[in-house]
Structures are given as C-alpha cells and as structure tokens.
Amino acid sequence: MMGMNTQPGDALLEIRDLRTHFFTDDGVVKAVDGVSFSVPRGKTFALVGESGCGKSVTAFSILRLLPMPPARIVSGSIHLDGRDLLGLSPGQMRQVRGGQVGMIFQEPMSSLNPVFTCGSQIAEAVMLHARTSAREARRRAIDLLAKVGIPEPAQRFGEYPHQLSGGMRQRVMIAMALSCSPRLLIADEPTTALDVTTQAQILDLLGDLQERENLGILLITHDLAVVAQTAHVVGVMYASKIVELTSAADLFSRALHPYTQGLFRSLPRLGVRGRRLETLGGSVPNPLNFPTGCKFHPRCATARMVARTMNESDTVVVTTETGPVRVPARCASQEPPLRQEQPGHSVACWHARAADQADAPPAEEEQQ
Amino acid sequence: MTMDAIQHQTSAGGAEPVAQRGASLWADARRRLARDRWAMLCLGIIAFYVLLALGGAMYEALAAPEGGIPTFEETINFDQSYRPPSLDSLRNLLGTDWAGRSVLLKTVLGAKVSLTVGLMSNLIAVPLGLMLGAAAGYFGRRTDAVIVWLYSTMASVPGIVLLIAMKYAFKNVTFLGLNLGGIHGLYIALGVTAWVGTCRYVRAEVMKVRELEYVLAARAVGRGNVMILLRHVLPNVLHLGIISFSLGVVGAITAEVTLSYLGLGVEVGMPSWGTMIDGARMELHAGRWWELASAVGAMFLLVLALNIFGDRLRDALDPRLKNV
Numbered sequence: 093m094m095g096m097n098t099q100p101g102d103a104l105l106e107i108r109d110l111r112t113h114f115f116t117d118d119g120v121v122k123a124v125d126g127v128s129f130s131v132p133r134g135k136t137f138a139l140v141g142e143s144g145c146g147k148s149v150t151a152f153s154i155l156r157l158l159p160m161p162p163a164r165i166v167s168g169s170i171h172l173d174g175r176d177l178l179g180l181s182p183g184q185m186r187q188v189r190g191g192q193v194g195m196i197f198q199e200p201m202s203s204l205n206p207v208f209t210c211g212s213q214i215a216e217a218v219m220l221h222a223r224t225s226a227r228e229a230r231r232r233a234i235d236l237l238a239k240v241g242i243p244e245p246a247q248r249f250g251e252y253p254h255q256l257s258g259g260m261r262q263r264v265m266i267a268m269a270l271s272c273s274p275r276l277l278i279a280d281e282p283t284t285a286l287d288v289t290t291q292a293q294i295l296d297l298l299g300d301l302q303e304r305e306n307l308g309i310l311l312i313t314h315d316l317a318v319v320a321q322t323a324h325v326v327g328v329m330y331a332s333k334i335v336e337l338t339s340a341a342d343l344f345s346r347a348l349h350p351y352t353q354g355l356f357r358s359l360p361r362l363g364v365r366g367r368r369l370e371t372l373g374g375s376v377p378n379p380l381n382f383p384t385g386c387k388f389h390p391r392c393a394t395a396r397m398v399a400r401t402m403n404e405s406d407t408v409v410v411t412t413e414t415g416p417v418r419v420p421a422r423c424a425s426q427e428p429p430l431r432q433e434q435p436g437h438s439v440a441c442w443h444a445r446a447a448d449q450a451d452a453p454p455a456e457e458e459q460q
Numbered sequence: 461m462t463m464d465a466i467q468h469q470t471s472a473g474g475a476e477p478v479a480q481r482g483a484s485l486w487a488d489a490r491r492r493l494a495r496d497r498w499a500m501l502c503l504g505i506i507a508f509y510v511l512l513a514l515g516g517a518m519y520e521a522l523a524a525p526e527g528g529i530p531t532f533e534e535t536i537n538f539d540q541s542y543r544p545p546s547l548d549s550l551r552n553l554l555g556t557d558w559a560g561r562s563v564l565l566k567t568v569l570g571a572k573v574s575l576t577v578g579l580m581s582n583l584i585a586v587p588l589g590l591m592l593g594a595a596a597g598y599f600g601r602r603t604d605a606v607i608v609w610l611y612s613t614m615a616s617v618p619g620i621v622l623l624i625a626m627k628y629a630f631k632n633v634t635f636l637g638l639n640l641g642g643i644h645g646l647y648i649a650l651g652v653t654a655w656v657g658t659c660r661y662v663r664a665e666v667m668k669v670r671e672l673e674y675v676l677a678a679r680a681v682g683r684g685n686v687m688i689l690l691r692h693v694l695p696n697v698l699h700l701g702i703i704s705f706s707l708g709v710v711g712a713i714t715a716e717v718t719l720s721y722l723g724l725g726v727e728v729g730m731p732s733w734g735t736m737i738d739g740a741r742m743e744l745h746a747g748r749w750w751e752l753a754s755a756v757g758a759m760f761l762l763v764l765a766l767n768i769f770g771d772r773l774r775d776a777l778d779p780r781l782k783n784v
Contacts, residue, residue: 190682217681
C-alpha cells in the first residue's frame with residue numbers, strides 16, 4: 093500500500109490535481125480546482141495571486157487546517173517525501189503538522205498567544221514532537237531564538253508577545269515553525285503585515301535558513317516583489333487554478349499569461365515617469381459563479397486584441413462588468429489546460445503566443 | 461556567603477542562560493489596579509468584611525453553646541429587648557433585637573453567611589459557565605446547540621421561581637452529607653441558576669478567540685483540540701471568569717437576602733441580613749429602626765464595594781483600555 097503510493101522524483105512536496113471545495117448553503121465554492129505543482133527540496137516555490145484566488149486554501153489543504161465541513165478535499169493527491177498526506181489519520185496528521193511541515197502566518201500580531209511567553213510557546217512546540225524534558229526544550233527554544241536572529245535570546249525567552257515588535261514576533265513564529273526541523277515550511281503571506289525593511293530582513297532570514305537546513309519553502313504571497321526576492325519556481329493562481337507555472341527568472345523576463353502580464357503592468361517601474369499605472373479592469377470573479385471557458389476572458393486584454401484580428405463568426409460578444417466585449421469564441425466556451433508553451437514554462441491560455449507578442453513593446457520600452 | 465551566592469548565580473547564568481520574566485496580562489492588570497484608588501478602597505472594604513466573617517465563624521466555633529446549633533436561642537434575654545444603639549457597650553453599639561440579642565453580632569454573623577453564599581454559589585456557577593461556554597464556543601455545532609438550548613431554557617425560567625421550586629423540592633433531602641433543603645441547597649440553587657451569564661460571555665469570547673491565528677498556529681504545530689482549548693483558548697477568556705465571579709458574588713448576596721426575607725433562604729435561627737430585615741420590618745412602625753438599618757447598611761456597603769471593585773477589575777483586565 094505504502095509502496096504503491098510512493099512517488100518517484102526528487103520533489104519534496106508533490107501536489108496533483110488538488111480540488112478543495114466548500115459546500116455552503118449558497119452552493120459549492122470551488123476554491124481550489126485542479127491545482128498541480130511540486131516544491132523542490134531546498135528551494136522556494138511561490139504561489140502568487142490576488143485575494144480569493146485560492147492560494148491560501150491550497151496551503152491550508154496540505155496540513156488539513158481548513159474547517160471541514162464546509163471544506164472538503166474532493167480529489168487529488170498530496171505527497172510529502174513520497175508519503176500520501178491525504179491518506180493519513182487525524183492523529184498521523186498531527187505528527188506531520190509541526191513535525192515534517194512547519195507553517196508561519198500572515199499576522200505575527202495574533203499568531204502568538206498573548207498570555208504565554210514567547211519562549212514557552214516555542215518550548216511547547218519542541219516538546220510536542222520531540223520527547224524531551226522541559227529543561228532541554230527550553231535550551232532548544234533559546235537556540236532557536238538565536239538561530240532566527242533574535243538578539244539576547246535568553247532574555248527574549250521570558251518576554252510576552254506584546255513586548256516584541258512585529259518583525260520580532262514573526263521571527264518567533266519562524267522559530268516555532270522550525271522547532272522540529274521540518275523539511276517543508278509553508279509561509280502564508282509571511283511579510284504582508286510588516287513594513288518593507290522588516291520584510292527584507294525576514295526574507296533574508298528565510299533564505300539563510302533554507303540554505304543552512306536545506307528547507308523547502310512554499311511561499312504564499314500576492315506580492316511580486318517578494319517573489320522576485322526569494323522564489324525559485326512560481327505558480328500564478330487565478331480563480332482556483334494555476335494559470336502560469338515557470339521559474340522565477342523566466343516569469344520576470346517573459347510572462348506569457350495575459351493575467352500575469354497585467355499584474356506586471358500594474359507595478360510602478362523605476363525610471364518610467366509620468367505614466368498612469370495600468371490596472372486590470374473588472375474584478376475577481378465570484379467563485380460561486382465563475383465565467384464559462386477561460387475564467388479570465390471577461391478581463392483579458394489579449395482576448396480582445398486577438399478577437400479584432402479574427403473573423404466575426406469565430407468571436408462572441410460577452411457582457412462584462414465594464415460593458416460588452418468581443419472575445420474569441422473559444423476563450424468564452426472552452427477552458428484552456430495548463431500546457432507547456434516553452435521548456436519549463438507552462439501556461440493556461442489559448443493565445444499565449446499572441447499574448448507574448450502583445451507584451452513585447454512595453455518590455456522593450458523598459459530596456460531603453 | 462553573599463559573595464558565594466552571587467558567584468553561584470552568575471556561574472549558573474553562564475552555564476544556562478537565565479530567562480527574565482516580562483509583564484504578563486495579569487501583572488499588568490495588577491499594576492493598573494494598584495494605581496486605582498477607588499479599587500483599592502473597595503478591596504479594603506471587602507477585606508474588612510472577610511475578616512469580620514472569619515471573626516464571626518470563630519465566634520460561632522468557640523462561643524456557641526455545646527451541642528446546640530450556632531444560633532442566639534440561648535442568649536435570649538427579654539430584659540434587654542429593643543435597646544437602641546448606645547455607646548456604653550460594644551454589645552449594644554447597634555442596639556438589641558426583640559430577644560435582647562446584639563444587633564452588631566448578628567450583623568457580623570450575617571456577613572459570614574452572605575460571603576459564604578456568595579463564594580460557594582459562584583464556585584459552582586463560574587466554573588460551570590466557563591466550561592460550558594468554552595465547550596459551546598470552541599466545538600460549535602451540536603455541542604453548541606445543546607448548551608445554548610440548556611441556558612436558554614434556564615434563562616427563560618425566572619430565577620427566583622426556580623430557586624423557590626428547588627428549595628421546596630429538596631426540603632429535608634440530604635445527599636452526600638449535604639443538606640439540600642438548607643444552606644447547601646441554597647448554594648447549589650444559586651449556583652446552577654447563575655452560570656448562564658458567564659456561559660454567554662465566555663461562549664462569545666471563545667468564538668472570537670478560536671478564529672485567532674495563534675489557535676491556527678497551535679494546530680499547525682500539531683496540537684489537538686483539547687490541549688488547544690485548555691492552553692490557548694481558556695487562558696485567554698479566564699479574565700471573564702474572574703469578572704463574573706466578582707460581580708456574581710453581588711448577585712448571590714442580594715439573592716440570599718431576598719430569599720431569606722421571603723423565608724426561603726437560610727435555616728431558621730441562622731443570623732443573616734435577610735432574616736434580620738424580615739424580622740425588623742414589622743418593628744419599623746414602633747420606631748425600632750436599628751436592626752433594619754444595620755442589615756441594610758452592611759449589605760449596601762459590601763455590595764457597593766464589590767460592584768465598584770468588579771467594575772474596576774474589568775477595566776484593568778481589558779486590553780483595549782491599556783495605557784489609558
């Protein structure tokens with residue numbers, strides 16, 4: 093049984109066709125709908141997307157931290173080091189949480205229990221998985237505090253969360269997540285609540301720890317700057333699916349999906365003056381009522397551009413938030429699969445080539 | 461020797477770093493409370509009552525006649541009836557009652573009954589409310605539905621009617637050595653009717669706390685439900701229990717007085733503020749005001765002190781009012 097479930101390959105975490113749905117009174121919310129990716133050992137995989145695209149639900153599905161019901165993992169597989177996590181009992185799952193997989197959260201302000209000292213919370217996590225004495229756990233907690241770059245760790249051990257700054261608290265959270273030397277760290281928007289300087293420090297720290305401990309990191313973020321600083325591989329999520337999957341270098345030099353391109357165009361660029369930032373028209377679709385076909389087509393600039401070059405019979409007019417738009421018929425009726433467009437670069441778009449060309453001019457402009 | 465001790469300390473500190481304790485929520489609250497003069501005054505008054513009650517208990521243990529229940533029956537002295545308050549003796553400081561017994565002594569012994577009732581009934585009500593409220597708020601679903609149904613049912617029955625019913629139902633019933641028709645029954649009756657408020661507050665607060673990220677973080681390091689509830693949720697709502705306790709004592713004291721006034725509270729002959737008020741109400745028209753005034757005054761001061769202290773305690777424990 094175990095042998096059958098093991099997966100070859102050197103990926104630390106392997107997610108195949110994960111579907112996590114929420115069964116609510118209003119209908120089924122397909123928060124994650126067929127997501128596949130893998131986190132390599134000792135590398136960072138970043139899952140990028142805007143609020144509500146399903147990136148956090150994906151992360152929470154791995155450790156089964158979702159409220160079930162209403163949430164249910166409908167299908168798919170999650171393998172950690174070749175071990176199927178979805179087949180584990182709740183007791184075995186508790187061993188994985190904090191044991192093989194550590195997790196840090198967005199809000200360092202509320203991620204620590206205000207009534208216990210930081211040190212005792214780390215020691216608690218140590219004792220939970222390694223059967224050690226309280227004394228030994230304390231010593232290890234102080235070591236961990238030192239490891240995450242907290243000055244005077246012995247003093248900090250006895251301090252309460254409210255006495256620490258946001259950055260310090262996030263370090264304490266990281267120490268807690270690393271307390272049992274996990275192989276995978278899930279970081280759910282670890283720097284969103286921090287200011288930019290602290291953010292850089294925390295990201296540096298994560299990078300250091302990754303090198304020292306050969307730690308695989310699954311980074312959940314909406315911040316492309318964070319991705320640029322830390323990620324090796326990137327998956328861009330839109331409306332419950334991964335729409336673009338490639339190396340970080342590739343994504344930043346040549347994004348192929350119109351959505352990703354839109355994200356990049358909405359960033360301010362150093363050296364380009366006096367131009368309004370572009371925005372993505374419309375808003376994230378309601379997961380109870382996704383558009384048919386490609387879920388991005390009502391907001392897609394490429395689709396509109398391509399439709400102008402096509403016969404009218406091959407296009408349809410769809411009503412969007414911003415008014416009626418003519419798009420290619422295939423975009424509105426068939427959902428594009430995630431397929432390899434270039435070596436190591438997969439995109440879910442019927443017109444990725446057209447999008448590539450469309451994006452070329454601003455890229456040149458940038459180089460000037 | 462002192463040098464030795466210091467050296468020992470430093471060497472221990474060198475071998476193993478000594479952790480320093482920061483200020484916890486409780487230490488913080490204590491500091492803020494200590495700075496609050498009204499709170500300290502009220503705490504002083506409460507402490508005074510506690511001492512009185514302890515004194516009363518000792519008097520009963522030492523001076524009450526052998527074999528007899530600790531009442532005043534034996535000290536009946538009709539020559540001394542209805543002496544108005546006077547300064548000529550401590551015994552007559554607050555006058556005497558119809559049987560010539562010291563009103564001062566009765567008032568002191570009444571403090572004992574009131575505080576015991578307040579304490580015992582809340583020792584039942586607050587833990588009950590905390591546990592049920594925490595379970596309802598944390599587990600939700602069916603557990604929540606059952607507990608909410610239970611307290612809604614309790615809340616829909618007027619407390620005093622339930623108390624009267626229980627007093628009559630358990631009349632002359634003893635269970636595990638507890639006299640359910642008497643004072644023990646009163647503790648239980650007040651206890652099982654007073655938990656609803658605590659339960660409601662705690663349930664609401666737990667619902668809030670269980671969604672906080674440190675609870676999720678505790679799950680993410682592999683904690684189970686029971687330990688999360690005990691270690692991460694309960695300590696964060698414990699202040700509600702303490703506030704409920706300090707304000708609940710007030711409710712229990714007034715309930716005891718009301719019930720005793722109605723003849724349903726403490727056993728016959730046991731001095732309590734309620735029975736004092738009951739006994740004195742017919743004598744007011746004859747100008748004998750001191751027994752009523754003593755009982756009411758004693759109760760008023762204690763209830764006021766408890767109320768103000770409970771209020772200040774709540775402020776001190778409210779993190780939102782920090783540094784105000």
